[in-house]
Amino acid sequence: MSGPDHADVLVIGAGASGAINSLVLAEAGLKVVCLDQGGWTEPAQHPHYSRDFQYQRQNRWNPEPEVRRGADDYPVEGGQSHALMWNGVGGSTNVYAALWPRFRPSDFRKGVEHGLAPDWPITYEDLAPFYDEADRLIGVSGLTGDSGMPPRAPYPLGPLPMRASGRAIAAGFERLGWHWWPMPAGIVSENYDGRPACNGCGNCASGCPRGSMAKMSITLWPKALAAGAELRPGARVERIESGADGRATGVVYIDRPSGQRVRQTADVMILAANGVGSPRLLLLSESARHPKGLANANDVVGRYLMHHTLVAAEIWVDAPIDSHVGNSGAVISSEFAETNIARGFVNGFNFNVARIGPAGATAIGSFCNQPAPWGAAHHEWFVRHFGHSFGAFAIGDDLPQAENRITLSATEADGDSLPAAKLHYVPHENDKRMMRYGIERLRELARSVDAFDVTVTDYYEGGVYRTPAWHLLGTCRMGADPESSIVNRWHQSWDVPNLYICDGSSFATGGVVNPTSTVTALALRCARHLAAEFRELRRAAKAA
16 A cells, blocks of 8 residues: 655644644645545535525534534434534534634633643643734634733734624623623634625524635635645545554545545644544554554543533513624623632633524524424514524533543444544533523523523433533643643643644633634644754654
8 A cells, every 4th residue: 555755744634723734834844734534615515505504504514413414424423412523624614603712811720720620731821922823814803902801912803793682782791790792703804814804694603605704724725735735635544553663654544535545654743633533533543552542551532521511591682683694603701701619610601692593593493492383373473583582602611521531432433434433421510500500690691681581401301411512622631741631732642752633632621612712823833833843853753
């Protein structure tokens, strides 16, 4: 089995982290090859151009692979939660909301704060310049001056419009005396870097074919390719190979268009396949030297899966607030983000408050699982409710637990007969107390806006927590101790020194916000370090 020419750096996964690493390292003059098992998602493939675009969101454009069952997907076995992700160039940026808040300084030091979660081996201050650089690269829109966060450089772009729905939500927070701020977003509020300003179409849930939202296949991959990176879509990696010295030597992948197996070698590898895909591939890469899976001598690969705790409410108000128009995110609140043990738990949660979406989303109850009644009462209900609602998520910082993990399924496999991932996740008792507290605060928010109707969702179904867990974090976590973590502060594997793992799996804690802003900042930091140290790494490898 022969393969293409040797690469300096091989990147596995073409999502946000894989795109940034490929771009930076190619610009540094290295020969970069990136593999992704999925293909390109062309603008015309998005549902926006179809009359049944809302129906498509529920099936072929569903963010959950177990529902979507696309040819590029692999199944995820599990009964405790959903796994929401997209396999293909751009990764989950094809189908996310591009909410762009940062972690808080306290998110990096939970070991000092309460000891029920580890400290990161880096601080907020270490990451702050990379947050700023990533914001400029992505084109982030926001309002500078949030009193709930540390001072920062101005956003590259001003905030997206505060529409009627956002003003109604903000008024409720004002009445309660709770913190609120316009949600920062990886969506351009004006023309930027060749991308058109958001037109407020309202279908953010199905991605953005225009590129107004930061979709990495449009935003970054053209730049990476122009810099010399080579991208091979349709390349499903079977295993990462390693030599007698324990170092990674390359991969074997299935070129899905031809069905042929190909070996690609490289000096350094970066695994960026998300919090499910990265541990799965490491576990698939067991060998005599690595009997528990690659980089897994301590049996920590796949463990400490975090999703965020989640409770939600859909809230209806009398005033028409046009909640089907504009970008998904409206308001963020960090009022309850920090630990206050008087509440009965450690850690905290953040409010993400959003508009609901088009008419179909209201009709089927896509936010709160409360569909519109059918029959004689339908029209009266719909006129009263459509365009009058907003949704509020209370997103909590769940405690990492070793039992929450990704393993290999014994019963399910992907289209190439590779074992599927198996997902196990049960919230900690601390997290359950936090969710119950969050539900009561959501009810307070509903009262503050004089809601005429409210539906609260706690995502427990028959006693099982079935969260729509679009955040897949912690399964190859970063740390200062090789016994309890998989990678060091630079994302370098403790066991396999020429292997870097850089995606949501490397998070030590989950914070209370959507993670993509932090993923991109970490990727920039990893890539800048690797570009500076690459030749020393190669020299050390030859000496070994």
